Amino acid sequence: MFEALIEGLGLIFQWHVLAYFGLGCAIGILMGAVPGMGGAIGLVLLLPFTFSMEPVAAFALLLSSWASTSTSGAITSVLLGVPSTAASQATVLDGYPMAKRGEAARALGASFTSSAIGGVCGAAALGISLPLILPVILAFESPEQFMLGLLALAMVGSLSGQSVVKGVAAAMFGLLLATIGLPESQAIPRYTFGTLYLLDKLPLIPVLLGIFAIPEIMELALKDVSIARTGKTGDSRKGLLEGVRDAFKHWWLVVRCSVIGAYIGMLPGLGASIVGWVTYAHAKQSVKDNSQFGHGDVRGLLAPEAANNALRGGALIPTLTLGIPGSVGTAILMGALIMHGLRPGPGMLSAELPMTFSFVWMIAIASVAATLVLLKTVNQVAKVALLPGHLVVPGVLLFVFMGAWLGGASIGAWLSCAAFGVIGFFMKRGGWPRPPVILALVLGEILERSFQISTRIHEGPGWLGRPIVILLLLVIITTIFLAVRGVAREKLAGKVPVGEASEKNPAISLPCSILLFGVFAWAGYTALEWPQPVRQFPLLITVSGALLSLVVVIRDLLHLVATRNAAGTWTATLQRASKDAWLAEAMPFFAYMFGMIVLTLLVGQKFALPLFIGVYLVRWGHYSKRVALAYAISAWAILVLFYDQVMNLLFHPSYLALWLRPTLPAAVPDWLFF
Amino acid sequence: MTARVVTVTDNLTVHRLRFLLLVLSCIILMSCDADRANNDNPAIAGQHSFAGETITVVIGLDASAGGTTVGRLLAKHLELNLAGNPTVIVNNMPGASGLNAHLHVLLRAPKDGTTVYYGPRSSLGELLELPGFSFKYSQFTPLGGVQIGGLVVYSRTDAVTGGVAGPEDIVAAEALRFGGMPPEHGRMIISTMGLDLIGANYRYIAGYPSSGNIRAAMISGEVNTATDAAHAYLNQVVPVLVDEDKALPIFSMPMLDSNGGLIQNRLVPDVPSLPDLYERLHGEAPSGIVWDSITTLLELDQTMQHVFLGPPDMNPAATDTFRAGLEKAMASAAFREEAQQVLSYVPEAVGHARQAEILGATRRVTPAVLEYIKAHIEKNGRY
Structure with missing residues (x-):
């Protein structure tokens, strides 16, 4: 085995392989840093180029790109509070508060270094346990997957906010969103309102970008502040070194989270979604003083970032050895394996062992290489945190909306992105945690599927008696107990909450909880007419969701009355609540956003987005027309050159395009405009 | 003071109404022209070439799907074999299990053959009237099919x-x-x-x-x-x-x-x-x-799992050229060799006549x- 390990490393050290490796890293870094892209899209773009390459070079290109995306994904999580994927949500919890208080460079330095260590440790853990690990993977059947998903939900529900009830109610809302579309059990559409867009489930990326990115961007626009609210980031070089030191100072935490990440990554389907939360919870529960978690504690950043990189290696194992791809990315990699004559299966651990080890090496080395490149750029990247908010907003909105568009090339993606932007804004202002919604949306389908498959196979609830299921159930109970105790202790100690879901505005939270109760009640009533396998999960969600939201309604009412008593009158209370939530300023922003969507229907994205940017900068940002024009032209160039010519995206067929395209002279390429 | 406010408000209202009317007129005009553009059917008989054109293959699958790899490979060989050697690009539109892509080509594609559908078909969905099937396959112009395997x-x-x-x-x-x-x-x-x-x-x-x-x-x-x-x-x-x-x-x-x-x-x-x-x-x-x-x-x-479909009433000359190019591409040694390497099997071509017959099979179900x-x-x- 040691020989195979060395032979595997030797396969990488060939000039042409190293060249492809470098190219893959560069592309991966770019893909990871652009919201909505992620590793799978990078693989899709690169795959056709590998058709005629020899296997080692092809996988050097693919794997280095895939592994690098998780390292650079931290950039948007830290700087903008926008998780580039569902896996990097936990990074936002402590990374973004650090950037807000002017420690962007430190946060990025810590996160990149932790990623590198994670990549190497994860690969090492795999290398050591590779031949022994298959029985463990196979022990996780549908019942265990269900409980593991439930554990992740319990963790996110209880860890990402100041109220466990609100957290779990938000998770229920996410689960309800996951039931939209055609279920796996029968072709009966649920909550689609007759639209085609919702028939195939609510896509994750538009919701993720809407619920996280838009409220954060809005805050920059409404308050006209830079990301670093202090207006300074300090000495970024010093901050960077401090971040690197943080990673080494907490090396044992980083190593533990890497190993956890690598092993959880092996569980097909679930790994990538839950690993950040599991390691975040592990970090919070295992350190002595966890009072700063969620408020910008660097350990809350180190844990998920180490695990995110380690899971890449883990995810590769079931793909290579069992032919089970757990995600879109690994499915593409498996296709590439077959394309290059490698058949996934036990043979990858015998005849092809050096090749398998070379893949593990590639992931480890790519993590380190991406980190070295990114550390070089931190000084420049961290400066984004100092840019005036109005200059950041249009550019980020361009990438957010185009990121949402990438998944399905449908105007429905933009509408859901904008709608969840509004929902995310009110959740943030009302002190509702947003991460549970996203994780539940990701896990909902897996939970429903694994619950129903378990029940079908065991012809009843017999699966609840399986040993791993019982063990996981105990962990869930402990997690919830610890979380409730933690929140109660913080309240007793009179600590002022900061971070996600820390805002206390009962006048905003109350309408949210009433609306949520109404949604659950309506959804439950609607579900009654469906056959049992179709209605079972929605009913379970809506009944428990309605009860939880009712509890929140009562609590919000009591808070509101208390606030009114303090303020003196209802008018004063509501005025204060509206002012605190920036409601009056938010409405024109929403109008701008929806106006841009309507304009897109008429004239298409290549006109609407640059126009939106130009108008925003002049009217809202009060910049000169020259600056606005330059910005708008740059945005148009990105749309045309990157999204059209490189990504080959199908843009919205606007009325203007249908009308003008046939009349364009042949010499003028229509892709410049439509 | 009051009168002045009223005047300003009135003027604003008039301006807004005018603007609204202008926007509405534009939309109506554009819609009419769009419909006209859609109904244009030059029907140029005889030789047709796609020289200088860009053909968009709309794939009703996710970019990571195996079927997309087949589609991309076919697109590459269409470029080499279609008359005029046009640029062929692939766009994925996976929404609603590919139904969005079907509807895009059915309702919005120009009739000149520059936008076609490729991907799975679901005649079973049409037969069982599953949710979302608001169309019939007979509405499309059949361009050729692909047999993936049993x-x-x-x-x-x-x-x-x-x-x-x-x-x-x-x-x-x-x-x-x-x-x-x-x-x-x-x-x-x-x-x-x-x-x-x-x-x-x-x-x-x-x-x-x-x-x-x-x-x-x-x-x-x-x-x-x-x-x-x-x-x-x-x-x-x-x-x-x-x-x-x-x-x-x-x-x-x-x-x-x-x-x-x-x-x-x-x-x-x-x-x-x-x-x-x-x-x-x-x-x-x-x-x-x-x-x-x-x-x-x-x-x-289970026969001809993937299809190329053109919009209804596609230009007949462009249709013939596309069909001929597809047949030539799938029969070419270069395609078969690359398919064997990339897919580990060679998808078989199904001619457009047989394709139309298969798409009409829903009518023959007892x-x-x-x-x-x-x-x-x-x-x-x-x-």
Whole structure:
């Protein structure tokens, strides 16, 4: 085995392989840093180029790109509070508060270094346990997957906010969103309102970008502040070194989270979604003083970032050895394996062992290489945190909306992105945690599927008696107990909450909880007419969701009355609540956003987005027309050159395009405009 | 003061109304012109060339799907073989299980052949009027089809007490656990009908979202019987399960030749085809409603899994040129060689005439077969 390990490393050290490796890293870094892209899209773009390459070079290109995306994904999580994927949500919890208080460079330095260590440790853990690990993977059947998903939900529900009830109610809302579309059990559409867009489930990326990115961007626009609210980031070089030191100072935490990440990554389907939360919870529960978690504690950043990189290696194992791809990315990699004559299966651990080890090496080395490149750029990247908010907003909105568009090339993606932007804004202002919604949306389908498959196979609830299921159930109970105790202790100690879901505005939270109760009640009533396998999960969600939201309604009412008593009158209370939530300023922003969507229907994205940017900068940002024009032209160039010519995206067929395209002279390429 | 405010307000209202009217007029004009553009049908007869044009192939699948790889490969070879050597680009539109892509080409594509659909078809969805099927395949212009490959039903060797030594042993199983996708999925319907035909007892475990998930459940032993496309079976089931003596094939689904006759799946010549296995078990050729339903589904759903479709009333000259280019591309040695390398099998071409015949198969389904298919779906969907 040691020989195979060395032979595997030797396969990488060939000039042409190293060249492809470098190219893959560069592309991966770019893909990871652009919201909505992620590793799978990078693989899709690169795959056709590998058709005629020899296997080692092809996988050097693919794997280095895939592994690098998780390292650079931290950039948007830290700087903008926008998780580039569902896996990097936990990074936002402590990374973004650090950037807000002017420690962007430190946060990025810590996160990149932790990623590198994670990549190497994860690969090492795999290398050591590779031949022994298959029985463990196979022990996780549908019942265990269900409980593991439930554990992740319990963790996110209880860890990402100041109220466990609100957290779990938000998770229920996410689960309800996951039931939209055609279920796996029968072709009966649920909550689609007759639209085609919702028939195939609510896509994750538009919701993720809407619920996280838009409220954060809005805050920059409404308050006209830079990301670093202090207006300074300090000495970024010093901050960077401090971040690197943080990673080494907490090396044992980083190593533990890497190993956890690598092993959880092996569980097909679930790994990538839950690993950040599991390691975040592990970090919070295992350190002595966890009072700063969620408020910008660097350990809350180190844990998920180490695990995110380690899971890449883990995810590769079931793909290579069992032919089970757990995600879109690994499915593409498996296709590439077959394309290059490698058949996934036990043979990858015998005849092809050096090749398998070379893949593990590639992931480890790519993590380190991406980190070295990114550390070089931190000084420049961290400066984004100092840019005036109005200059950041249009550019980020361009990438957010185009990121949402990438998944399905449908105007429905933009509408859901904008709608969840509004929902995310009110959740943030009302002190509702947003991460549970996203994780539940990701896990909902897996939970429903694994619950129903378990029940079908065991012809009843017999699966609840399986040993791993019982063990996981105990962990869930402990997690919830610890979380409730933690929140109660913080309240007793009179600590002022900061971070996600820390805002206390009962006048905003109350309408949210009433609306949520109404949604659950309506959804439950609607579900009654469906056959049992179709209605079972929605009913379970809506009944428990309605009860939880009712509890929140009562609590919000009591808070509101208390606030009114303090303020003196209802008018004063509501005025204060509206002012605190920036409601009056938010409405024109929403109008701008929806106006841009309507304009897109008429004239298409290549006109609407640059126009939106130009108008925003002049009217809202009060910049000169020259600056606005330059910005708008740059945005148009990105749309045309990157999204059209490189990504080959199908843009919205606007009325203007249908009308003008046939009349364009042949010499003028229509892709410049439509 | 009041009068001045009223005047300003009035002026604003008038301006707003004028602006609104202007916008509305623009929309109406654009819509009319768009419709006119859509209905333009120059119908240039004779030679047609796509020189200097860009053809967009809209694929109704996710960019990561295996079918997209086939589509991209075909796009590359279309570029080389279409008259005029146009640029051919691929756009993925996976929404609503590909229905969005169908509707995009049906309703919005120009008639000049520069935007076409490629991807799976679901004539079964049309037949069963599944949600979202607001169109008929006969509305499209058929440009050619692609035969991806047939099915193989396989079982774990521990599915029967005492082990499964050969396909015949499977009928002795008390209750196989068949890992399946939603019960309306064509591949699942025809495969479980095959099990019904040979007399195997099984419980349908619905809920797996993809073949990959079912393979994983087969490996862990959560389910013990499944179906897969022949090429996936060879590449992903054989090395992990069959070579390790943990599974063996039960039967392969026969395929239809260009005349509609039954033939053995060429990718798995050693796996007995369903009618052969039936004959081995029962000493006679299969017949009856189950077999009629299977043969109906073979044409309706399991032949020509992927299609190229043009918009309705596509320019006839462009249509002919596209069809000729596609046939040439798929017959070319370069395509066949690259397909073998990239896909590990060579997709077979289905001519446009046969394609139109297959797309019209929904009209030939007898009421008895339709009822049987619906009852079979209901049976598999029971919870």
